[in-house]
Every structure is written in C-alpha cells, then in structure tokens.
Amino acid sequence: MQRSRLLMFVVLMALTVTGCGSNPPAPSPQQEAAIQFNQRGATAFRQGDYRAALAAYQQSLAIHQSVENVEGIATELMNLAVVHRRLGDATAAHTALDQIINPSGLSFTSERRAEAAYRKASFYLEDGNPNEARSWADKALGFCQACRTEGSLVNLLARMSAPANPENTLRLAQRALALNRKVGDKIEEANSLRLMADASFARDDFNSTQQFYADALSLDKEAGSVTKIALDLMGIGRSLARLGKRTEAADFFQRAYSVSEGVGDTKAMDAAAAEMKRLTP
Numbered sequence: 001m002q003r004s005r006l007l008m009f010v011v012l013m014a015l016t017v018t019g020c021g022s023n024p025p026a027p028s029p030q031q032e033a034a035i036q037f038n039q040r041g042a043t044a045f046r047q048g049d050y051r052a053a054l055a056a057y058q059q060s061l062a063i064h065q066s067v068e069n070v071e072g073i074a075t076e077l078m079n080l081a082v083v084h085r086r087l088g089d090a091t092a093a094h095t096a097l098d099q100i101i102n103p104s105g106l107s108f109t110s111e112r113r114a115e116a117a118y119r120k121a122s123f124y125l126e127d128g129n130p131n132e133a134r135s136w137a138d139k140a141l142g143f144c145q146a147c148r149t150e151g152s153l154v155n156l157l158a159r160m161s162a163p164a165n166p167e168n169t170l171r172l173a174q175r176a177l178a179l180n181r182k183v184g185d186k187i188e189e190a191n192s193l194r195l196m197a198d199a200s201f202a203r204d205d206f207n208s209t210q211q212f213y214a215d216a217l218s219l220d221k222e223a224g225s226v227t228k229i230a231l232d233l234m235g236i237g238r239s240l241a242r243l244g245k246r247t248e249a250a251d252f253f254q255r256a257y258s259v260s261e262g263v264g265d266t267k268a269m270d271a272a273a274a275e276m277k278r279l280t281p
Contacts, residue, residue, distance in 0.1 A: 114144035151179030166202035190219035
C-alpha cells in the first residue's frame with residue numbers, strides 16, 4: 001500500500017510459470033494492450049493530465065474485464081480511484097474501491113480487499129472524517145490476515161492517533177515498524193520512524209526524535225523521496241532547536257530549504273525560512 005509506493009501505477013500482471021526453470025509464456029495480445037494503456041495512464045498521471053490518465057486506465061480495465069484477469073481488474077480499479085480523487089470526484093473514487101471490496105461474480109484476494117479498504121480509510125481521513133476512517137481501517141485489518149500491507153495499515157492507525165495521544169501513536173508506530181521491517185517495505189518503514197519521531201517530539205523526548213528522524217532520512221534518501229527528506233530535516237532541526245542547539249538547528253533548516261527549493265516546493269521553503277527566522281536573535 002499508500003500508498004507511496006505508488007503501487008497504483010505498477011503493472012501487477014503475474015504470468016504463470018509452467019515449469020521449474022522454464023521461461024514464462026509471452027504475454028497475450030490482450031495483456032500487451034492492457035500493459036500499454038496502463039503505461040499511458042501512468043505517464044499522463046505523472047504529467048498531471050488526469051483526464052487522459054482516466055481514459056487510459058478505463059481502457060486497460062475494459063481489456064482485463066474482457067478476459068476476467070482479476071489482478072489486472074483490481075490494479076486498474078485502484079488506479080481509477082486515485083485519478084477520480086485528483087479530478088475531485090470522491091463518489092466515483094469510492095465506487096471504484098467498492099467494486100474490489102464487494103465484488104460481483106469475481107473473487108479478489110483478501111490482500112487486495114484490504115488494500116482497497118485502506119485506501120478508503122485514507123480518503124476519509126484526508127476529508128476530515130475520522131470516524132469513517134477508523135471504521136474502514138478496522139475493516140482493512142480484518143481483510144488483512146498476515147498480509148504484506150499490515151504494517152501500512154497500522155501506520156494509518158498511528159496517524160489517526162496523533163497528535164492527541166502520543167503514547168498510543170508511539171506504540172502503534174513501533175508495531176508497524178516491526179511489521180514493515182519483516183516484509184522489507186522501506187517506504188513504510190520510514191513512515192513508521194517518522195510517526196515515532198513525531199510522537200517522541202510531543203513527549204518532549206528530543207534525543208529520540210532526532211534518532212528516529214535520522215533513521216527515516218537514510219531510508220528516504222535511498223528512495224529519493226524529496227518531500228519526505230525535507231520533512232526529516234525539518235524534524236531534526238526542530239528537535240535541535242528545542243534542545244537549544246540553535247546553530248545546528250539552523251543548518252538543518254537550511255538543508256531542508258535547499259532540498260525543497262530544488263523541486264520548487266514553495267510551501268516547504270516558506271516553512272524552513274520561518275524556522276530559520278525564529279532562530280534569529
């Protein structure tokens with residue numbers, strides 16, 4: 001899952017291996033066409049052309065439906081949910097996910113249903129509806145029986161707990177960290193560490209805050225997650241500032257500013273500049 005990892009845009013078209021050590025069969029014409037439409041959709045989405053992305057993913061979905069490729073159908077419904085959100089159509093986004101959660105005639109895996117429920121929970125959380133978000137997060141965990149995405153689900157629960165209950169946030173994030181490390185999900189591992197850092201900051205444990213952010217920073221650099229790198233640097237800077245280490249804090253805020261400037265993130269640049277200004281005597 002959130003997720004990033006944009007699992008939404010990977011082609012999950014598993015080809016059956018006919019024998020031990022044998023080569024996988026060549027994709028069928030339908031598979032080739034679906035892959036091409038999926039790739040067009042992903043390219044359009046990255047370019048911000050959401051209408052084109054919508055059309056391409058719908059074409060890919062139609063092909064998968066014509067041959068009842070269940071994994072392909074699930075992939076494109078997830079893609080369409082994200083695109084509908086970007087186009088401001090929340091109803092269509094939820095409808096796409098509901099087709100995975102409550103399928104008609106098809107049987108999606110429990111992990112796919114958990115993924116769809118997780119996405120609905122995330123949407124509700126973004127829309128300021130914590131009760132529905134909690135309900136769908138619980139449903140996702142119900143679908144997810146020792147699945148690979150369990151750690152991301154627990155991360156979501158930790159996010160819901162913050163900032164009102166830092167102790168619970170820390171406990172949940174620690175559980176998520178162990179789950180994410182077990183399956184080797186580096187992106188969600190970094191998210192767990194960031195949640196642990198935020199909870200530690202709320203508990204005035206600034207030394208732990210620095211360490212958790214530093215660990216997350218290493219993972220985010222490996223992944224090239226610029227936005228998250230900036231968040232990590234800001235978090236370290238704020239913890240140093242609370243410890244009275246103004247010069248060191250200013251260095252981290254400056255690094256965060258430079259990273260954000262490199263991708264033109266003016267909002268993050270303004271936040272870093274504001275923190276540097278607070279350090280000015």
